[in-house]
Amino acid sequence: MWNTYLDVALLSHPILAFISITHHPKMNSKTTNLQYFIFSFISLLVIRCLSSTYYSVPPQYTLDVCTSVDQPNPIATLFPNNATGTLNGTIAVLPIPLTLARKLIPSQYGILEHAYRALLPSFPEGMYPAIVQAMHDHEVQAFGYKIEDFSRTGVEFPFVDLLGDGYSSFKWAPSLLMTAGHEIALKGAADYGTNTFAASFDPGCDAYRPVPNSKNPGTTYFSASSLEGRESLSTLFSLTEEEMYPLSFFKNFTNQPTFADGKTCDNMIRLFNTTLSSAEKGIERVKGTVRADIHPFAKEHEWRNVYGLRLDTAFIENNYLSCESFRGYTSHE
Structure with a gap:
């Protein structure tokens, strides 16, 4: 309001100054008139600039308004009092040496090699299946309240023995690149102890985008880059007829309780029996390349010919459940 008054005064100043100079008996010299006009105008201008600085609101990062091609949430009305939504995107297995996995995963947690080998008997000896998820959260809601869509990606480590019982499988998710400006999503992940990095995504409103004129059919691209740090992740996948890993393996690790600092666990139940993915409808096998420069890796890694x-x-x-409550967990059916 104060700035508005000053703006009006600045606009009206030439007229007011002319009237004052014309009718004031002591202001009859041209020099005095000009000095008065300049001095008063500059004074108003300085006050206006100072008031703009004082009352200005710090700029904030806002979410872009965009439209996704994701399908609607099919279970929102079935579970109105639960947090529900859809996850659209690409999941792939990143084979890494078991010795490297042992260095990356905190030493107090064991690795349940027998658990993943029971699902993947032919998985190469001495290797561990790290996981990349490049996902777009759509129509996330609970109690009638819906939040804006957002994207996220990171490298995760399943089949971790968080409780030390040699049996219960957990998934360690130490870091996530997430849509910048989406404070609900960023804070929600950070509360688990996750390293969160506000990032820009390509595409900004979907899980991936087609690559035009690609030699391989069904090629899609996805990338995320931290706004402030070195962290980044990108994927390039094409359709394949090869089934390197069975669907049962993906169902198992995507439904493992997830943790970061081990204080609380996230129980995300991924449903493979809805209209989105029942009878493998809408599920495509892909093969491609992943580049990631994100904690806990010390430098950028590239994986080629990975399947997902x-x-x-x-x-x-x-959200925020006791990890102990999942003792004995092996899978969700």
Whole structure:
């Protein structure tokens, strides 16, 4: 309001100054008139600039308004009092040496090699299946309240023995690149102890985008870059007929309780029996390349000829639960 008054005064100043000079008996010299006009105008201008600085609101990062091609949340009305939504994107297995996995995963947690070998008997000896997820969260809601869509990606480590019982499988997710400006999503992940990095995504409103004129059919691209740090992750996948890993393996690790600092666990139940993905509808096998420069890796890594799935699933999420409550967990059916 104060700035508005000053703006009006500045606009009206030439007229007011002319009237004052014309009718004031002591202001009859041209020099005095000009000095008065300049001095008063500059004074108003300085006050206006100072008031703009004092009352200005710090700029904030705002979410772009965009439209996604993701399918609607099919279970929102079935579970109105739970957090539900859809996850659309690409999940792939990143084989890394078991010795490297042992260095990356905190030493107090064991690795349940027998658990993943029971699902993947032919997985190479001395190797561990790290996971990349490049996902777009769509129509996330609970109790009738819906939040804006957002994207996220990171490298995760399943089949971790968080409780030390040699049996219960957990997934360690230490870091995430997430949509910048989406404070609900960023804070929600950070509360688990996750290293969160506000990032820009390509595409900004979807799980991936087609690559035009690609030699390989169904080629899609996805990338995320931290706004302030070195962290980045990109994927380039094409359709394949090869089934390197069975769907049961993906169902298992995507539904493992997830943790970061081990204080609480996230129970995200991915559903493979809804209209989005029932009977493998909408699930595509893909093969491609992943580049990642994100904690806990010390430098950028590239994986070529990795296999995964491009899919859309509905989910139910239960947040900040006791990890102990999942003792004995092996899979969700």
